[in-house]
Amino acid sequence: DAEITQSPRHKITETGRQVTLACHQTWNHNNMFWYRQDLGHGLRLIHYSYGVQDTNKGEVSDGYSVSRSNTEDLPLTLESAASSQTSVYFCASSGDGYEQYFGPGTRLTVT
Amino acid sequence: RKEVEQDPGPFNVPEGATVAFNCTYSNSASQSFFWYRQDCRKEPKLLMSVYSSGNEDGRFTAQLNRASQYISLLIRDSKLSDSATYLCVVITDKLIFGTGTRLQVFP
Numbered sequence: 001d002a003e004i005t006q007s008p009r010h011k012i013t014e015t016g017r018q019v020t021l022a023c024h025q026t027w028n029h030n031n032m033f034w035y036r037q038d039l040g041h042g043l044r045l046i047h048y049s050y051g052v053q054d055t056n057k058g059e060v061s062d063g064y065s066v067s068r069s070n071t072e073d074l075p076l077t078l079e080s081a082a083s084s085q086t087s088v089y090f091c092a093s094s095g096d097g098y099e100q101y102f103g104p105g106t107r108l109t110v111t
Numbered sequence: 112r113k114e115v116e117q118d119p120g121p122f123n124v125p126e127g128a129t130v131a132f133n134c135t136y137s138n139s140a141s142q143s144f145f146w147y148r149q150d151c152r153k154e155p156k157l158l159m160s161v162y163s164s165g166n167e168d169g170r171f172t173a174q175l176n177r178a179s180q181y182i183s184l185l186i187r188d189s190k191l192s193d194s195a196t197y198l199c200v201v202i203t204d205k206l207i208f209g210t211g212t213r214l215q216v217f218p
Binding site for chain 2: 035040041042043045090098099100102103104105
């Protein structure tokens with residue numbers, strides 16, 4: 001069965017470190033998205049991609065970067081982790097329609 | 112004003128009750144609407160699309176009121192398993208999630 005996975009599921013890191021969160025989908029979807037979810041804010045879009053070599057900034061992109069070298073993966077990098085980036089991060093993908101399929105999430109704590 | 116607004120709840124209802132949530136949106140050019148369900152500490156999953164004429168899926172009914180710019184979700188005969196957070200999604204030139212309405216169904 002097709003799926004979307006994220007790793008790690010939980011991560012604790014220190015302020016200033018670079019962190020990369022992995023997202024891998026086997027739906028063969030062109031569109032991939034990264035969100036963060038915080039209490040009171042709901043899901044906020046960080047970056048998204050509509051295909052290989054395509055990346056776009058979302059609503060809260062400062063301090064984050066992505067790259068898309070193949071269809072299946074969209075890793076999210078925090079260049080220099082800050083405590084404000086403590087959050088739950090969800091990756092999602094979609095095909096031709098609007099329905100998004102979400103990964104199980106990564107809980108990141110920056111100390 | 113937020114682009115998409117939901118009452119955070121919680122809505123506490125007994126099993127068997129009917130409950131309804133609304134979601135208001137500010138952009139009259141919004142094109143498509145959805146309801147997602149999110150269980151505690153889990154990922155959101157699509158519950159149903161919202162069509163202009165309204166649509167039903169079992170115990171769930173979704174409606175769109177373009178004049179007043181809101182969508183609604185009605186759940187009939189609530190089950191314990193319906194306890195979750197319900198997120199509305201509005202699409203204009205981008206996809207916007209509401210912050211969610213929490214439903215707790217008790218025995």
